[in-house]
Amino acid sequence: MISCILPPYMLDRIAENGTEEQRAKSAETARISELMRNDRQAAAARVVIPRAMAAPARQRNVYTANNLSGLPGTLVRAEGSAPSGDLAVDEAYDGAGATYDLYWEVYQRNSIDGAGMRLDSTVHYQKGYDNAFWNGSQMVYGDGDEDLPPSQRLFNRFTISIDVIGHELTHGVTQYTGGLVYINQPGALNESFSDVFGSLVKQRSLGQTAAQADWIIGQGLFTSNVNGIGLRSMKDPGTAYNDPVLGKDPQPGHMKDYVTTTSDNGGVHINSGIPNRAFYLIASELGGNAWEKAGQIWYVTLRDRIRSNTDFQGAADLTYAVAGELFGAGSLEQQAVKNGWAGVGINVTGGGEPTPTPNPNPGCVAAVLKFLGFK
Amino acid sequence: MxxxxxxxxxxxxxxxxxEIDVQELEPHEREEIHRLVAEAGFFELPPRLQSAGGGADRFQYVLSIEEPGGRSHTLEVSEEAVPPDLQPLxxxxxYLARRSRRQSC
Structure with a gap:
């Protein structure tokens, strides 16, 4: 336990300006402070930080909406219970587990909020619902075009592809960390972080290196009626599908092809192809398992540096700075980050943000700020 | 319509x-659409319904209905802001749009 004094105004400041995760933690800290004050009649606010939290464990609930719109619906499978025999339920359960494991085992993040939040998923949402989404507190999956005759169906159930599950859960992580607004470049970055970690969940579950991975988002989502391998290609944006009914994959893989549009919140699912490809290029240059080095750089950047309005240039500069902090200035890893962004037409500026000088005597305030996720 | x-x-x-010409639908489908439009109170809805709710990967809809008598209305609505009475419509x-995209090909 760290026990020390923190000025209350600082907690207020965090409550006003912090990310959702920081606010949640500061609220908890303030609550503990109050308990401590009552206990010891201390004049100043006293802050207690649990250094060793309860052993992290997966907590998953999977519900069915019974093809209606109510959320979360009826609980079908809770943590630890046997497979239900309902394919969508069991895929949602297993996919949430694999995603939890990536975040915990590789990045030491305990669930969406970093504090063990239960992972709630609802399947069989509405009828003919060819979509999956994050509603701000849970994951939701439709069954595709199950209500059309087989010859007319374009989409299968959305739990069929494990990266879709990692994608939706990562929207939760982004909400609790960088908080990227869902419009234009920050929105496309929000989408891209979801594709990146969704793909990493898939690659890790298959034991694939960057070179072995297909870098396809949503493989298996299309029925055999569609000419396409998936919804998006991180490796080669714009080539995932080309179909007489659905048209051609519209994603750009370079800034020169950036799409300006008002639809889709300013093309958040379109221009995400640019940062997606940057990540692919970096992971490929580094080789080995993409979730290790490239994933670590992306995760730390999302957790500590991304802000709600960060744009592509900002993300490039921040990932470059983080790569320097994690692996050393001028390291191969930092060079790969620079090359990857250059490959999509974005040149990192300067040395990124200056590396913070380490405090030789980190006191209470530094420890609390670190706990809250501030650098 | x-x-x-x-x-x-x-x-x-x-x-x-x-674009759906309701007169060309099967009689039971036509009747259903007329009923759902009435139940939604579609022509009384504002032109824009948005929600401050968070989330990601939601749909956005633009729905425009023109009646033979001349009454018409266009509604822009984000999925999380769809009122319960409008949801069935x-x-x-x-469904009709998804069905027609394969048939029209």
Missing amino acids: IIRFERSGGFAGMLLRA IERVA
Whole structure:
């Protein structure tokens, strides 16, 4: 336990300006402070930080909406219970587990909020619902075009592809960390972080290196009626599908092809192809398992540096700075980050943000700020 | 009655668009649409319904209905802001749009 004094105004400041995760933690800290004050009649606010939290464990609930719109619906499978025999339920359960494991085992993040939040998923949402989404507190999956005759169906159930599950859960992580607004470049970055970690969940579950991975988002989502391998290609944006009914994959893989549009919140699912490809290029240059080095750089950047309005240039500069902090200035890893962004037409500026000088005597305030996720 | 429907966003980020001439539908489908339009109070809805709710990968809809008598209305609505009374109409029109995209090919 760290026990020390923190000025209350600082907690207020965090409550006003912090990310959702920081606010949640500061609220908890303030609550503990109050308990401590009552206990010891201390004049100043006293802050207690649990250094060793309860052993992290997966907590998953999977519900069915019974093809209606109510959320979360009826609980079908809770943590630890046997497979239900309902394919969508069991895929949602297993996919949430694999995603939890990536975040915990590789990045030491305990669930969406970093504090063990239960992972709630609802399947069989509405009828003919060819979509999956994050509603701000849970994951939701439709069954595709199950209500059309087989010859007319374009989409299968959305739990069929494990990266879709990692994608939706990562929207939760982004909400609790960088908080990227869902419009234009920050929105496309929000989408891209979801594709990146969704793909990493898939690659890790298959034991694939960057070179072995297909870098396809949503493989298996299309029925055999569609000419396409998936919804998006991180490796080669714009080539995932080309179909007489659905048209051609519209994603750009370079800034020169950036799409300006008002639809889709300013093309958040379109221009995400640019940062997606940057990540692919970096992971490929580094080789080995993409979730290790490239994933670590992306995760730390999302957790500590991304802000709600960060744009592509900002993300490039921040990932470059983080790569320097994690692996050393001028390291191969930092060079790969620079090359990857250059490959999509974005040149990192300067040395990124200056590396913070380490405090030789980190006191209470530094420890609390670190706990809250501030650098 | 002519219905123009546009759905954008969603995980796939694809545009689904359809123009439906309700008179050309099967009688039972036609009656259902007329009933759902009435139950939604569609012509009394504001032109824009948005929600401050968070989330990601939601759909955005533009629904436009033109009656033979001249009454017409266009509604832009984000999925999380769809009122419960409107939901059945949106689902039905999306079904007709998904069905027609394969048939029209």
